Amino acid sequence: MTQQMADIRKEYRRGHLLEDEVGPDPFALFADWLEQAKATGLVEPNAMTLATVSGEGHPSARMMLLKSFDTQGFEFYTNYTGRKAGELAANPWAAMTFWWPSLERQVRIEGVTGKVSAAESDDYYNSRPKGSRLGAWVSHQSSIIPNRSVLEARHAELTTEYADREPERPPFWGGYRLTPVTIEFWQGGVHRLHDRLRYRREDGGAWIIERLSP
Numbered sequence: 677m678t679q680q681m682a683d684i685r686k687e688y689r690r691g692h693l694l695e696d697e698v699g700p701d702p703f704a705l706f707a708d709w710l711e712q713a714k715a716t717g718l719v720e721p722n723a724m725t726l727a728t729v730s731g732e733g734h735p736s737a738r739m740m741l742l743k744s745f746d747t748q749g750f751e752f753y754t755n756y757t758g759r760k761a762g763e764l765a766a767n768p769w770a771a772m773t774f775w776w777p778s779l780e781r782q783v784r785i786e787g788v789t790g791k792v793s794a795a796e797s798d799d800y801y802n803s804r805p806k807g808s809r810l811g812a813w814v815s816h817q818s819s820i821i822p823n824r825s826v827l828e829a830r831h832a833e834l835t836t837e838y839a840d841r842e843p844e845r846p847p848f849w850g851g852y853r854l855t856p857v858t859i860e861f862w863q864g865g866v867h868r869l870h871d872r873l874r875y876r877r878e879d880g881g882a883w884i885i886e887r888l889s890p
Contacts, residue, residue, distance in 0.1 A: 688864025690780045693871035702859040702875035703747050713776040725773040731766030749855040756848045758817030764789050770854055780864035787856035797850035810834045812849045
């Protein structure tokens, strides 16, 4: 049965994104937009789609949470044995997309990924609730399992085992940093005349701003 969705339509009217309103630093603009997204009460404003590509050129994408960023890049954490990790090992290029509908804004980031240091992974791991830390030990990410009960049973075992002590970070779990080469800011516009400003990193490290047609 065909589902027609041509009549699902929204006119974007929240404003424009103009060159004289942004600075030369894309990380500062991202920080400003993220803070505005937080202020709207949006659930998990740090949620993003992470897209990766296998060595055979097959794309895949999934929702994840951004956990940190600075001028060096954008960090996320995951299991090093899952599908995304295998794809990043074969092809370190990846893309992130943030969508903040209440602000009619999108940010697209493309760049090269690499693992963060063990110390950084330890710091983030130890900041998580204990149940989540134990959950990292339970999951052999992307592997086929017979049912949910095997996860719950293993988590219960570990909860008992670590009742009086703290678990260490699994060696197969940690962070990645995406170092961007382009960061595109998108603001929805009336009549689909959206504003797109792309920051592109030149070979010397400087950023140039380019306006893209919608």
